[in-house]
Amino acid sequence: MFSLHGSALGGGIAIGRARRIAPQLRDVARYRIEPQRVAAEALRIECAIADARQELEQVCEELPASAPAEARSLIDIHLMILQDDLLVEGARAIVLDHGWNAEWAVATQAQELAGKFDEFEDLYMRERGRDVRQVAERLLKTLSGSRASESTENDEPELFVAEDISPADMLMLRNSIGFAIDLGGTTSHAAILARSLNIPSIVGLHCARELIRDDDWLILDADAGVLIVAPDDEVLAQYRTLQAEALLARDKLKRLIHVPAVTVDGVAVELWANIELSGEAEAACEAGAAGVGLFRSEFLFMNRLDLPDEDEQFEAYRDAVVAMRGRPVTIRTLDAGADKPIEAMKDLVAANPALGQRAIRFSLAQPETFLVQLRAMLRASAFGKVRILLPMLAHGHEVDQSLRLIGQAREQLRDAGIPQAQRVEVGGMIEIPAAALSAAYFARRLDFLAIGTNDLTQYTLAIDRDDNTVAALYDPYHPAVLRLIAGTIRAANKLRRGVSVCGELAGEPAATPLLLGMGLRQFSMHPANLLRVKREVLQSNAGILSSRVARVLRAEDPVRARALREHLLDPERGGHTG
Ligand code: PEP
Ligand code: MG
Secondary structure, eight states, rough: OOOEEEEEEEOEEEEEEEEOOOOOOSSSOOOOOGGHHHHHHOOOHHHHHHHHHHHHHHHHOOOOSOOOTOOOOOHHHHHHTOOOOOOOOOHHHHHHHHHHHHHHHHHHHHHHHHHHHHHHHSSHHHHHHHHHHHHHHHHHHHHTTTOOOOOOOOOOOEEEESSSSHHHHHTTTTSSSEESSSSSOOOOOOHHHOOOTTTTTTEOOSSHHHOOOOEEEEETTTEEEEEEEEHEEEEEEHHHHHHHHHHHHHHHGGGTTHHHHTTOOOOEEEEEESSSSGGHHHHHHTOOSSSSEEEEEEGGGGSSSSSSOOHHHHHHHHHHHHHHTTTTTEEEOOOTTTBBOOOGGOOOOOSGGGGGGOOHHHHHHHHHHHHHHHHHHHHHHSSSSSEEEESOOOHHHHHHHHHHHHHHHHHHHHTOOOOOSSSSSSEEEEOHHHHHHHHHHHHHHSSSSEOOOHHHHHHHTTTTTTGGGGGGGGTTTTTHHHHHHHHHHHHHHHTTTTEEEESSGOOOOOGGHHHHHOOEEEEEEHHHHHHHHHHHHBBBBBHHHHHHHHHHHHHHHHHHHHHHHHHOOOGGGSOOOO
C-alpha cells in the first residue's frame, strides 16, 4: 500500500480498480519504409486523420444535454489541430522525404510542435502544447488500428489512471467513477471538465501511471487530493465507511435546503452561489441559494478561438437569470488573464500576467468588446434581476469609465428598442489590497462590493495562487488578509452597501464564524458547500462572535491568532451552540 498526492478537484471519494490509459507517444517504433511504399505510408497518415476527425465529430454529435457547455469548444480545438499544416504536412514530409514510418513521423512532428508551445511562459500557450500531444495520441491509436477511447468490459467500477487525458476521451469515459491524472493543474482542461462532470478526480499526480498497475485497487479521495494504491483491508474498510458517511451526511444536510439561514440570535444571513456556466444555476437553485453572487463569465470566453458574440452571451446570461426564478444573478464582467487565459489575449506580452492587462484592465482597453458584454448583460436584465460586477478594481477611474460604458450600452439598447431593466446595480470586486484599503471610496461609488479572497490572498502575500511550490504559504487566514477583509466589510456596512465574500473562504465552514463575527451577512460559494455553511450559520451566535473576532483581528502573533480563531468554533463557549 502506498499513497500519491496531487491537486484535489473535489467530488468526494471513489473506490475502484485501476484502468490505465496507455500513452502512445512514448516508445514509438521507428523503421524505414521501402521507397516504393512511401506514398502508401503517407496515405496511412491521411486516413488516420480522417478517422480521428470522424471520431471527434461523433463525440460532438453524441454529447448528452448534460455535457458541460465548454465540451464542444474543447473538441473543436482538437479538430483544428488535425488540420494544422505544421503537423499534417510536416509528418507527411518525414515519410515522403525521409522514408520513416507513419507512427514515427506523427510522433516526431507532434513533439516538435508541442515543444514550441512548451517554451511559452503563458499558461494558455503551454496548454496548446498538451492539446497537440493529445491529438497525436489519438492519431497513433488510430494508426495502430484501435479506437481512441475503447470502453472496457469490466463489471467492477473503474478508475482511469492517465498521464494526460483529452477532453474528448474524458467525455467518452464519463461513466467512470474517477480520474487520476499525472499532468496538469487545477485550471487545466481536464480539471475544468472533471469538475463540471462532477467526477471525483485528482490532477498533478506526476507518476501515478508509472506506479499503478491495471486492476490495482485504488481509493481516490478527491477532496484531499490523495490517491491510495493497493490499500489494505483496514484502510479500505475505513474509506468505505467514510464514503457511506459522506453520502449519509449529504442526505441529512438536504433537510436544511428550505430552512432559513438565521443565527441563534436571530441574524438573517444570505447564502448565494458561485457559478461558472449558466447550466449550473439550476444546482444553485436546488441548493437553496438566495441568488447567484458570482457568475464567472470568463468561462464563456475560454477554450475557444473566437469571442462569444452578443447573442451567445445574452442567451447564457438570460438562461441563468431564468433558472434562478426571480433571485438576483450577479454577472461578473470578463475576468480573463493569468490563470484564466483567453485566445484574444494571446498577443499581450506580459512578463507577469497576474499583474498585467487582465480583468477590468483588459475590458477597458477593448471598449468595443466590453460594450458587447455589457449589452448582453443588460438585455438579460429584462428577464430577471441582474447585477453587474466589475473585477480587479484598483483605481477610481476604472469605476468611472465602466459606469460610462454601462450608460453607453444602455443608450444603444434604448435606441434599438431592445428591452432592459430600468435599474441594474453595479458592484465591484475587492481583491487587490489597494482596493480593500480604499473600500469606503469604492463603496460610495458603487451599489455593492464583493470580496474576492482568492486574489486578495494572492496579492497581499505575493503568493501565486497556482504555484505548487509556494502553496504552503498561501494562507487566507493570515492576519493581514483577515484585516483587509474585515476592514472592507466594516466600510461597506457603515455606508449601508451590500457586501459579500465570494472567494473560496466563503465556502469553508471553518471560516463561517469568523466572517459572521466580522459582520458579513452575504456569503457566495460553490453550491456544493452551501448547506454545510448554512449548518454553521444555524449554530452561531453573531453577537458573541463579533466581540471574539475583534480579539482575533487584534492578535499580531499568528499562533495566538490561530488559538483565538479556534476558540470561535468551540461549542462550550457560546459562540457556536451546536
Ligand atoms: C477571488 O479572487 O476570490 C474570486 C472570487 O475571483 P476568481 O477566483 O474568479 O479570481
Ligand atoms: Mg479573483
